[in-house]
Amino acid sequence: MGRIDRLIAEMTLAEKLGQLTMTAADYAVTGPVITPLSEDAIRSGTIGNLLNLYGAAPTRRIQKIAVEESRLHIPLLLGFDALHGHRTVFPIPLAEAGLFDPAAWESTARVTAEECAGDGLHMTFAPMLDVSRDPRWGRIAESPGEDSFVGSAFAWAKIRGFQNGSLADIGAVAACAKHYVAYGAVTAGREYSPTDMSEGMLREVYLPPFRAAVEAGVAAIMPAFTDLNDVPMTANAPLLRDVLRGELGFDGVIISDYHAVAELLNHGVAGDLAEAAALALKAGVDIDMMSDAYRLGLPVALQRNLVAMEDIDASVRRVLSLKERLDLFQDPYRRGRADTGMTAQSRALARAIGARALVLLKNDANVLPLAARKIAAIGPLADAGSEMRGPWGGAGRPEDCVSVLQGLTQTGLDVRHAPGVAIDGDDLSGVATALDLCADADAILLCLGEAALMSGEAASRAHLGLPGRQQDLADAVFEKAAGKPVIVVLFSGRPLAVPKLVSRAHAVLAAWFPGCEAGHAIADVLTGKVSPSGRTAVSWPRAVGQVPIFFGERPGGRPFNPNDHFTSHYSDLENTPLFPFGHGLTYGDFELSNLRALPGDPLTVKVDVENRGAHAAEETVFLFLNQKRPGVTRPLLELKGFEKIALRPSERGTITLTLPRPTGQAELFAGPNAASLLSVSI
Numbered sequence: 001m002g003r004i005d006r007l008i009a010e011m012t013l014a015e016k017l018g019q020l021t022m023t024a025a026d027y028a029v030t031g032p033v034i035t036p037l038s039e040d041a042i043r044s045g046t047i048g049n050l051l052n053l054y055g056a057a058p059t060r061r062i063q064k065i066a067v068e069e070s071r072l073h074i075p076l077l078l079g080f081d082a083l084h085g086h087r088t089v090f091p092i093p094l095a096e097a098g099l100f101d102p103a104a105w106e107s108t109a110r111v112t113a114e115e116c117a118g119d120g121l122h123m124t125f126a127p128m129l130d131v132s133r134d135p136r137w138g139r140i141a142e143s144p145g146e147d148s149f150v151g152s153a154f155a156w157a158k159i160r161g162f163q164n165g166s167l168a169d170i171g172a173v174a175a176c177a178k179h180y181v182a183y184g185a186v187t188a189g190r191e192y193s194p195t196d197m198s199e200g201m202l203r204e205v206y207l208p209p210f211r212a213a214v215e216a217g218v219a220a221i222m223p224a225f226t227d228l229n230d231v232p233m234t235a236n237a238p239l240l241r242d243v244l245r246g247e248l249g250f251d252g253v254i255i256s257d258y259h260a261v262a263e264l265l266n267h268g269v270a271g272d273l274a275e276a277a278a279l280a281l282k283a284g285v286d287i288d289m290m291s292d293a294y295r296l297g298l299p300v301a302l303q304r305n306l307v308a309m310e311d312i313d314a315s316v317r318r319v320l321s322l323k324e325r326l327d328l329f330q331d332p333y334r335r336g337r338a339d340t341g342m343t344a345q346s347r348a349l350a351r352a353i354g355a356r357a358l359v360l361l362k363n364d365a366n367v368l369p370l371a372a373r374k375i376a377a378i379g380p381l382a383d384a385g386s387e388m389r390g391p392w393g394g395a396g397r398p399e400d401c402v403s404v405l406q407g408l409t410q411t412g413l414d415v416r417h418a419p420g421v422a423i424d425g426d427d428l429s430g431v432a433t434a435l436d437l438c439a440d441a442d443a444i445l446l447c448l449g450e451a452a453l454m455s456g457e458a459a460s461r462a463h464l465g466l467p468g469r470q471q472d473l474a475d476a477v478f479e480k481a482a483g484k485p486v487i488v489v490l491f492s493g494r495p496l497a498v499p500k501l502v503s504r505a506h507a508v509l510a511a512w513f514p515g516c517e518a519g520h521a522i523a524d525v526l527t528g529k530v531s532p533s534g535r536t537a538v539s540w541p542r543a544v545g546q547v548p549i550f551f552g553e554r555p556g557g558r559p560f561n562p563n564d565h566f567t568s569h570y571s572d573l574e575n576t577p578l579f580p581f582g583h584g585l586t587y588g589d590f591e592l593s594n595l596r597a598l599p600g601d602p603l604t605v606k607v608d609v610e611n612r613g614a615h616a617a618e619e620t621v622f623l624f625l626n627q628k629r630p631g632v633t634r635p636l637l638e639l640k641g642f643e644k645i646a647l648r649p650s651e652r653g654t655i656t657l658t659l660p661r662p663t664g665q666a667e668l669f670a671g672p673n674a675a676s677l678l679s680v681s682i
């Protein structure tokens with residue numbers, strides 16, 4: 001009999017349910033602690049998994065209790081959210097997606113996994129793979145953006161990076177793809193609200209990143225908090241059991257979201273905890289995170305015949321197999337040998353990735369790179385190092401983060417700073433001082449935007465403008481600037497609807513939340529040491545009323561025609577986004593030509609690229625497809641590929657992409673974003 005069969009045969013019901021339970025460790029000011037109650041539960045084998053405990057010493061201490069003092073010596077599984085870095089904080093996923101570079105995506109996941117493993121962790125609740133087209137939803141910050149093809153490529157890269165080919169690897173952690181599925185489509189962009197969508201939309205847009213995650217061998221998957229078409233995802237047997245396990249072939253562990261099993265009562269589908277637990281287990285949820293519904297409810301559910309012992313055993317088997325694959329039985333202390341911190345290499349990577357994730361939205365008259373030496377750095381985000389971590393700061397420490405002010409000052413520029421206003425609030429008393437600084441400067445850098453926690457979980461916004469009185473500050477600065485260059489560095493966890501700000505600024509750099517090396521990365525781009533190359537992975541609306549706005553719309557029967565009133569349009573705003581998907585300027589000047597498709601299956605597509613500018617830079621080319629299918633409407637554009645090319649001034653190159661040959665009539669489009677494209681029929 002193998003280890004797992006033997007253990008299952010020996011386990012009491014309480015011990016089995018312990019393996020199906022994940023509890024949070026408390027986090028004291030001085031570091032992670034476990035309450036005496038939880039320690040006793042670990043000793044008695046009735047808690048088998050923990051979240052939110054990290055660090056070599058505390059994880060080793062707690063693992064020792066499980067391994068040495070519990071009856072069956074089963075090691076704990078320790079998980080933590082490392083959404084965009086652990087000790088080293090990288091740009092938020094929405095920003096990192098804008099690199100359009102799978103090797104780079106993988107490299108940050110690799111460093112994150114090494115750091116997590118060094119801190120004694122075995123699993124991270126990442127990557128987040130929810131396609132999101134609604135910037136009101138705060139969790140768009142955690143996502144790879146609006147497109148399914150990008151989400152799928154992101155899934156592959158992240159899972160490769162986290163799991164490193166083998167979960168037994170000492171520097172690997174199990175990835176947990178989340179939140180399955182369609183969470184990004186919450187009604188009205190309001191956090192935790194229900195979702196409704198067609199089967200076609202689900203399968204073509206929201207499901208593929210999870211399919212990719214399964215193909216990439218993801219160890220775990222977390223269902224979304226939300227309900228989809230009337231059925232809560234935590235109890236969604238058709239989508240968890242039939243589609244995820246049956247159709248996609250996922251045989252790993254399904255972990256509920258935080259307290260989600262108990263919330264089945266709020267959804268109104270369970271009458272008590274026993275019913276909630278039974279629904280989740282039957283749907284395929286193996287681990288109950290933070291509800292205690294399995295420990296308290298499943299014994300009752302067994303008595304009521306709502307579940308059978310085989311259902312419980314099947315989940316226990318999956319959890320123990322994961323622990324086995326992580327090599328925890330062999331050597332429970334193999335991860336967490338020494339507390340990890342940031343290294344020079346991880347910082348260098350954060351700086352490089354941080355710079356490449358910045359999206360230059362606008363650069364009139366090439367005011368960037370900066371020619372001026374005397375800079376007024378105005379705004380509440382100029383000297384806000386800890387905000388740079390973004391909504392999932394992981395184990396990153398605020399004091400390790402470099403602010404814009406620090407980064408720019410280190411370049412030797414003469415930088416003076418005044419915040420003017422706070423990120424939020426009504427106080428305008430600091431504006432006068434800020435304006436005085438502007439009067440004395442050659443160029444003005446306006447560092448504006450959201451606080452880190454205005455995006456992320458439970459951070460939906462109904463307004464997508466600048467919070468507080470920042471727009472007033474900006475207006476006053478524009479008045480005062482009198483022709484001096486005004487460069488906006490915009491921090492946010494989502495695209496903001498700021499047309500007025502954009503139209504008045506000479507240059508706008510979308511910084512998102514760049515992570516711990518923010519100030520250095522931003523200084524590198526502002527000074528021209530690095531040419532910006534980030535592309536927005538999500539469309540920017542002009543106004544909230546356009547949301548959801550995305551490039552993959554279907555044409556409709558009355559597509560917009562400026563000469564025909566009875567076509568699809570707003571009477572008070574144009575249809576187009578403020579910035580389309582893929583938009584992002586560089587310091588180069590690229591021309592694309594000669595798009596051609598070579599026969600064959602897969603189809604080979606080539607396009608020539610020339611840098612006619614004066615700066616070396618990196619161009620990104622997107623390949624879109626429009627296909628016709630009998631009887632069904634198709635999106636105007638479907639993304640099928642992307643590639644980058646670095647070219648010096650006057651240098652030419654060719655980008656080659658391949659895609660499965662579409663059947664029937666189709667047209668290919670290639671270009672630097674979803675709005676300006678070359679096309680060819682195939």
Ligand code: BGC
Binds near residue numbers: 051081178257258457
């Ligand atoms: C979030 C998850 C996260 C979990 C554990 C929940 O509130 O929705 O994304 O993994 O907490 O921290």
